[in-house]
Amino acid sequence: MGLCPCAPAGAQAGPADSIRIERLAALGRLWVSLQYFHPYLAYRRIDWDAALGAAVPKLSVGADRAAWAGAVQGMLDVLGDSTTRLKPVPPQEAPPPSASGGEPDPTSRWARDSMLVVSLRNYQDLADFDRAIFRLKAIADTIRSSRRVVIDLRAVAGTEDAIDIDWLLGQSGIYQLFTASALRAPDQRGRLHSGFPPEDGTTSGGYYSGFYTVDGATIPPGDSSAGARSAVFLVNDRSQIPGAALALRQAGKARIVAEGRASDAGVVNTYTWVLPDSLEVTMRLTELLRAGRPSADLADSVLPPSADSTGDASLDAALALLARPGFAVPTSPPTWSGAAPLAERSSADSPYPALPYRLIAAFRIWAVGQYFFPYRELMKESWDRVLTGALPRLEAARDSLEYALAVAEMATHLHDSHVRVTSPALRARFGTASAPVFVRIIEGVPVISHFTDDSAAHAAGAQVGDIILAVDGENALTRLRHMERYISASTPQALHRNAAIRLLDGPEGSIARVRVRGKANVERTLAFSRQPRKLGAVGMNDSLRPLFRILPGNIGYADLSRLPVDQVDTMFEALKGTRAIIFDMRGYPLGTAWSIAPRLTRADRPVAARFSRPLATSPDTAERTQLSFTQTLPRTTKWRYTRPTVMLIDERTQSQAEHTGLFLEAANGTKFIGTPTAGANGDVTTILLPGGLKMSFSGHEVRHADDRQLQRVGLVPDVTARPTIAGLRAGRDEVLERALRYLARSASARPGHTR
Numbered sequence: 001m002g003l004c005p006c007a008p009a010g011a012q013a014g015p016a017d018s019i020r021i022e023r024l025a026a027l028g029r030l031w032v033s034l035q036y037f038h039p040y041l042a043y044r045r046i047d048w049d050a051a052l053g054a055a056v057p058k059l060s061v062g063a064d065r066a067a068w069a070g071a072v073q074g075m076l077d078v079l080g081d082s083t084t085r086l087k088p089v090p091p092q093e094a095p096p097p098s099a100s101g102g103e104p105d106p107t108s109r110w111a112r113d114s115m116l117v118v119s120l121r122n123y124q125d126l127a128d129f130d131r132a133i134f135r136l137k138a139i140a141d142t143i144r145s146s147r148r149v150v151i152d153l154r155a156v157a158g159t160e161d162a163i164d165i166d167w168l169l170g171q172s173g174i175y176q177l178f179t180a181s182a183l184r185a186p187d188q189r190g191r192l193h194s195g196f197p198p199e200d201g202t203t204s205g206g207y208y209s210g211f212y213t214v215d216g217a218t219i220p221p222g223d224s225s226a227g228a229r230s231a232v233f234l235v236n237d238r239s240q241i242p243g244a245a246l247a248l249r250q251a252g253k254a255r256i257v258a259e260g261r262a263s264d265a266g267v268v269n270t271y272t273w274v275l276p277d278s279l280e281v282t283m284r285l286t287e288l289l290r291a292g293r294p295s296a297d298l299a300d301s302v303l304p305p306s307a308d309s310t311g312d313a314s315l316d317a318a319l320a321l322l323a324r325p326g327f328a329v330p331t332s333p334p335t336w337s338g339a340a341p342l343a344e345r346s347s348a349d350s351p352y353p354a355l356p357y358r359l360i361a362a363f364r365i366w367a368v369g370q371y372f373f374p375y376r377e378l379m380k381e382s383w384d385r386v387l388t389g390a391l392p393r394l395e396a397a398r399d400s401l402e403y404a405l406a407v408a409e410m411a412t413h414l415h416d417s418h419v420r421v422t423s424p425a426l427r428a429r430f431g432t433a434s435a436p437v438f439v440r441i442i443e444g445v446p447v448i449s450h451f452t453d454d455s456a457a458h459a460a461g462a463q464v465g466d467i468i469l470a471v472d473g474e475n476a477l478t479r480l481r482h483m484e485r486y487i488s489a490s491t492p493q494a495l496h497r498n499a500a501i502r503l504l505d506g507p508e509g510s511i512a513r514v515r516v517r518g519k520a521n522v523e524r525t526l527a528f529s530r531q532p533r534k535l536g537a538v539g540m541n542d543s544l545r546p547l548f549r550i551l552p553g554n555i556g557y558a559d560l561s562r563l564p565v566d567q568v569d570t571m572f573e574a575l576k577g578t579r580a581i582i583f584d585m586r587g588y589p590l591g592t593a594w595s596i597a598p599r600l601t602r603a604d605r606p607v608a609a610r611f612s613r614p615l616a617t618s619p620d621t622a623e624r625t626q627l628s629f630t631q632t633l634p635r636t637t638k639w640r641y642t643r644p645t646v647m648l649i650d651e652r653t654q655s656q657a658e659h660t661g662l663f664l665e666a667a668n669g670t671k672f673i674g675t676p677t678a679g680a681n682g683d684v685t686t687i688l689l690p691g692g693l694k695m696s697f698s699g700h701e702v703r704h705a706d707d708r709q710l711q712r713v714g715l716v717p718d719v720t721a722r723p724t725i726a727g728l729r730a731g732r733d734e735v736l737e738r739a740l741r742y743l744a745r746s747a748s749a750r751p752g753h754t755r
Contacts, residue, residue, distance in 0.1 A: 017061055020061050021391055023059050023277075024359070025384065026276055028360075029387070030275065032367040033273070033283070034079070034084070037285055037616075037618060038079065039284065039294070053354075055072070056359065059071055065277045069279055072086060072275065072281065083264060087281065104122070105122045105125040106118060106132060114147070115149070116148070120153055120165065121154050122155075123155055123159040126163040136168065136171075139172075139174070143174065148230055148322045149322075150231070151169075151231055151232070153165060153235050153240070154235060155239050169242055170244065175244040178226055179253055180225075182219065183247040183251050184247060185217045185218075185243030186246050186288045186289060186295070187215055188287065188288055189214070190617055192211065193616040193617075194208050194613065195208070195685065196687065196699055198686045199688040200686045203699065205699045207685055217244070219248075229253075230327060231322075232319075232322045235259070236259040237262070241263070241264060241266050242266070246298070254327070255301075256298060256299045257303065259314040260302075260305045262299040263298075264287075264288055264298055265282060268287060271619055300321070350400075353403070355394075361690055361693065362387060362394055365407070366383065369413075371621070372699070373614075374612060374613050374682060375414075375415075375416060375682075375698065375712070378415070379415055390409070393409070400424075400691065401425040401429055403425070404421065404423045405429075407689060407693055409485060412486065413488075416490055417494040418655065419698075421486075423691065426486075428507075430505055431505035431506035431507055431508075431530065433530035434504050435528035436460075436462075437451055437504070438450050440651075441497070442723055445477075446476050447468065448465065448468070450464060452534050453534070460526045461526055462516075465729030467725065469515040471503060480500065483499045483502055483503070491651075491712060491713070493676060493714070494654065494680065510530050511529060511530070547563050550575065553743070554578050555578060556581035557581070557736075558571050558581065558583055559584045560583050560589045564590050572599060572638075580644040580646070581646075582743075583645060585648060585657050587652055588655070588657055592660070593660040594633075594634055596663070598634050598667070599636055599641055600668040603667075604635070606705070607630045607632055607666060608632060608633050608663050609702055610630050610705065611631060612628040612701045633663060645664065645668060646673050646742065649672050649674040650735070651677065653714075654681075657677070658678070658681045658715055659702065662710070671718040674722070675720065675721070677715040681711060682700035721735045722734070
C-alpha cells in the first residue's frame with residue numbers, strides 16, 4: 001500500500017493555514033512517537049507510512065474539529081489497537097460525572113445460590129480513598145463467607161480515570177482471598193532505545209533498540225480457605241482490568257466476562273498525548289506477555305451490551321459462568337504471529353518523494369532531536385517551532401534539490417557539527433570535488449592556508465596567504481553566507497570552517513575560477529581543475545616532513561594528524577630525552593590517544609571523559625532518563641614521559657581530535673595552545689530519510705573528566721594564539737612559535753626524568 005501522491009500545498013498565509021500547520025505538526029509528532037514507542041510497530045506488518053499518507057490530505061485549510069479528529073482516529077485505527085485511541089471529550093456544557101444517586105460504590109449484595117456481587121462501577125465514587133478502602137475491607141469480610149463472587153467493574157462513562165482500581169483492590173486485601181499460593185500478574189514489555197542505532201553502517205557508540213520486560217506484580221497468598229473460592233470479573237470497554245484479575249484467571253481461580261469489548265488499557269502502561277483543539281490520545285507503551293510472547297487474550301466470553309432496560313444480561317451470564325463447577329487453567333495462550341517488521345518504514349525510491357514522505361523526513365528529524373539527541377538541552381530554541389517552520393518549505397519544495405535543502409536547513413537547528421545531510425541532489429548542488437588548496441577563515445576572510453596538491457596549486461599560480469574574493473564570479477563572502485544556511489555547526493568557528501572548506505567545491509573536472517588578492521594587494525584570477533578532495537587535507541601541508549622530530553630548544557614535536565598507532569612507541573623513544581613535547585592536533589587523529597595518554601600519567605587509570613546517552617522508553621520527556629558512564633585511560637606497562645606537554649588546537653580539532661585533548665588533559669594536565677576547537681564530540685550515528693537522504697549526528701554526550709561542558713564550547717586554549725595573513729605569507733607557523741615561547745618561559749619546562 002502506497003502513500004497518497006498529494007500535490008504540494010505550498011506555504012499559504014493566514015490564520016487558517018497556521019491552524020492547519022499546527023495540526024499537521026501535531027499529527028506528525030504523534031505518528032513518529034508511535035513509530036518508536038508503540039510495541040506493535042516493532043514486529044507487526046503495519047504500513048504505518050500509509051496511515052500517515054491517508055491522514056495528511058484530510059488536514060485541509062478550513063477543516064473543522066470533527067474532520068481533524070477523524071484524521072487522527074483513522075490513522076490510529078491502522079494499528080488495530082483499541083487501547084491506542086482518541087479519548088472521548090465530553091461537551092463543554094456537560095456537567096462533570098457525579099457520584100451514584102443511590103448507595104455509592106463499592107457495594108455488595110447477595111444473588112442467587114449464595115453468590116456475592118461486588119459493584120465498583122462508578123469510579124467517581126471511589127475517589128475518596130480512605131472511605132473506599134474502609135468499605136472494601138468490610139466487603140472482604142463478607143467474601144470470606146462466600147465461595148463464588150462476581151466483581152462488577154463495568155465503568156460508568158466519564159468516570160474511568162477517577163481511580164486506579166488495581167491499586168484500590170490490592171490495598172483492601174481482596175485479591176488474596178482467592179488464592180492460597182502466591183501468584184504473579186502478567187509480565188509486560190515495552191520498547192527501549194539506548195541511543196539511536198545507526199541505520200546505515202556502524203558506529204563505535206554501542207547504541208541499540210529492543211524490548212524491556214517488567215515482571216508482573218506478586219499477589220500474596222491468603223489462608224487455606226482461599227483455594228475454595230472463585231470469581232468472575234465483569235468488565236466493559238471502559239474498565240480498568242486489574243493485572244491481578246489476569247493472574248487469577250491464568251491460575252484457574254477467576255474468569256473474565258466482557259460486555260462489548262475488553263481493553264487492557266487499565267493494566268498496561270499508557271501515555272496521554274495532547275493535540276490541538278483539546279483532543280487527547282491514549283497511547284499504548286507496553287503489551288501483556290504470556291509464556292514470554294505477546295498475548296491478546298483478555299476475556300473468556302464477550303457479550304454485546306445489553307439492550308434490555310429491565311434486566312442485566314451480562315451480569316446473568318457472569319453468574320451462570322460462576323455457577324459452573326471449576327475453572328480450567330488456560331494452557332496454550334493465543335499469541336500474535338510475531339511477523340517480521342517492514343524492512344524500511346520510511347522508504348521512498350524517488351529522489352523527490354510524494355508530500356507525505358517529505359513530511360516524514362521532518363517528523364523523523366524532530367524525533368531525533370526530541371528523543372535521541374544527547375545535546376537536546378543545548379539547542380536553546382523551541383524544537384516544536386523548528387518543525388512547524390520546516391513543514392511549509394517541505395510542502396512547497398518543487399524538486400529533489402528544494403526538498404533536500406529544506407531538510408538540511410531544518411537539521412542545522414540541532415547545532416551539531418556532526419550533523420551532515422547528504423543526498424545526490426545536494427552533492428550535485430554543492431559539488432563533490434575541490435581545488436588543490438585548503439581554505440580557512442583568517443582575520444575574518446577566506447584565505448588559502450596551504451596546498452593539498454603542491455604541483456597543481458603552483459601550476460595555477462596560487463600562493464599561501466592569497467585572500468579569496470570571488471568564486472566563479474560570485475562574491476566569496478556572499479557564497480559563504482549562502483552555504484552556511486545549510487551547515488549544522490556546534491560553534492561559530494566550526495560553521496566558518498565547514499563553509500570555507502566547501503567554498504571552492506563544484507563538479508569533478510570542472511574549472512574553478514577564483515579571484516584572489518595577494519601580496520601588495522595585487523588581484524589576479526586563478527583557474528583550478530576540481531578534483532576529489534584528498535583524505536586528511538584538513539591538516540597542515542607537512543606530508544614531506546617527519547611525523548615527529550626535535551625542534552630547537554630540545555622540544556619534541558609530533559603531528560597527531562599523521563602519526564599512526566604503530567609509530568607511537570618509536571615516537572616516544574625518539575623524543576625520550578626532550579624537555580617537553582608539542583602534540584599538534586590541528587587536524588584529525590589516527591586513534592593514537594589510547595596509546596599516548598597512558599604514558600603521560602603517574603596515576604592508575606584516571607577518568608578521562610564522561611559519557612551519557614538517552615534511554616528512551618516513552619514520549620514523555622519531562623524526565624529524561626540517561627545511561628551514564630565514565631571512560632578511563634587504559635593501563636600500560638611501558639615507561640612514562642613525565643615532562644610537560646602541550647597540544648596545538650584550532651577549529652579543525654573536532655570529535656576524536658577533541659577526545660584526544662580530553663585524554664591528554666586527564667593524563668598530565670596537557671596545556672592547549674591555539675584557538676577554541678569545533679565543539680562536537682560523541683560517537684556519530686545515522687538516520688535514513690525518504691528520497692535517499694542520510695543524516696548523521698552525535699549520539700553520545702561527552703564531557704570533561706571534571707564534568708565541564710565540551711559540546712558547543714570546544715577545548716578552550718590555555719594560551720591563545722592564532723595565525724595571521726602576514727604570517728602565512730611569510731611561511732610562519734605562529735601557533736607553533738607561540739607554543740615554543742610558552743615552553744621556553746614556563747618554569748615547568750625544566751629538565752625532568754623518565755621512568
